[in-house]
Amino acid sequence: MTGHLSIRDLTCRFGGLTALDHVSFDVKPGSVMGLIGPNGAGKSTLLNCLCRIYQPSEGSIHFDGADLLETMAHDLCRAGVGRTFQNLELFDEMTVRDNVLVGCDFRFGAGFWSDLIHGPKTRKAVRQAAELVDRELDALGLSHCADRIVSTLSFGEQKKVELARALVATPRLLLLDEPAAGANPSETEQLGRLIRHLRDDRGLTILLIEHDMSLVMKSCDEIVVLNHGQKISQGTPGEIGADPNVIEAYLGEDLEDA
Structure with missing residues (x-):
């Protein structure tokens, strides 16, 4: 089954600032991986490395065996990678x-x-x-x-x-950058059903960056949590929700609502 994303020791520095610090994880084929964390955690930087907007300082990104860091941005579609944007990019x-x-x-x-x-x-x-x-x-x-x-x-x-x-x-890999931003509760619920449909019926591998924890908890098979550029936790929604490090860094009392 195709659609395996592998990120190893991904590090991205801007001068003296380390935006990503040796981040590693895999997204299994046909699964939804959530990427969460507070503002400034490094989520957008990681996505921009995946999309070849940024060149990381260290590490590797492979998708179905292909080295994405050797792939030009305009060739990502041919490599099977699609994305949406946090801010609408329409004509x-x-x-x-x-x-x-x-x-x-x-x-x-x-x-x-x-x-x-x-x-x-x-x-x-x-x-x-x-x-x-x-x-x-x-x-x-x-x-x-x-x-x-x-x-x-x-x-x-x-x-x-x-x-x-x-x-x-x-695409075989779909990158969703805060798709629920600006959506009302009904639209967010519809989006969650659509994400699960794309996984279950089309077999897409999905990396989801999102602040709406209800959507993340209901739609993701696994979740990676970033804080200050480092991975502080990875696991199922249940495991992430019970991780005291995650609660302290990000979730707090909002977890009960999710």
């Missing part, structure tokens, strides 16, 4: 369908000359991409707004559009 004046269609670009390229003359390979690629986009829009409950300008949608719907764009690239 505001484009339709929902066209925003999602952007995610198909690398999969259905027919070649420069075929695209130039709109040859049969290009026409086939356009048709395949349109069919895939329609399937994902339907799966995420967005078919009714496919032709609307994306900026006219609610925040929760725009989050779904961004997720659909990531999914049309058919």
Whole structure:
């Protein structure tokens, strides 16, 4: 089964600041790993190393045996890695369908000359991409707004559009960066069901960065906790919830609500 992510001794320094300090963990194929910790713990730095925005000072990142640190950022889709963003990264004046269609670009390229003359390979690629986009829009409950300008949608719907764009690239590893940020309780509950669906029905490996502990506890198979750039705990939601180091560093009394 594909979809295994391995992070070993990942260290990232910015001058005299160590943002990540020898962090190691694995995300098993077809599982959801939560990555939590207080602000400044190093979560975003780790994600930016995974996405090749930052070059770590030490350590390694392998996905299905491929060295991601040797992979250019624009080739991550080909390596099977997809992501969403903490802050929406959509084309505001484009339709929902066209925003999602952007995610198909690398999969259905027919070649420069075929695209130039709109040859049969290009026409086939356009048709395949349109069919895939329609399937994902339907799966995420967005078919009714496919032709609307994306900026006219609610925040929760725009989050779904961004997720659909990531999914049309058919990733094996999906990186979700605070997908519940700005969502109301109903939208967060729907998101949790969707995350579990992507794991159980599509077999995706998911790394979830999230502050909403209810979503994390209900959706994750395992959780890694960072604090001041170091991994302070790893385990099941039950184990993390009972870890006194985690409670002191991060969870506190909010755990009862989760």
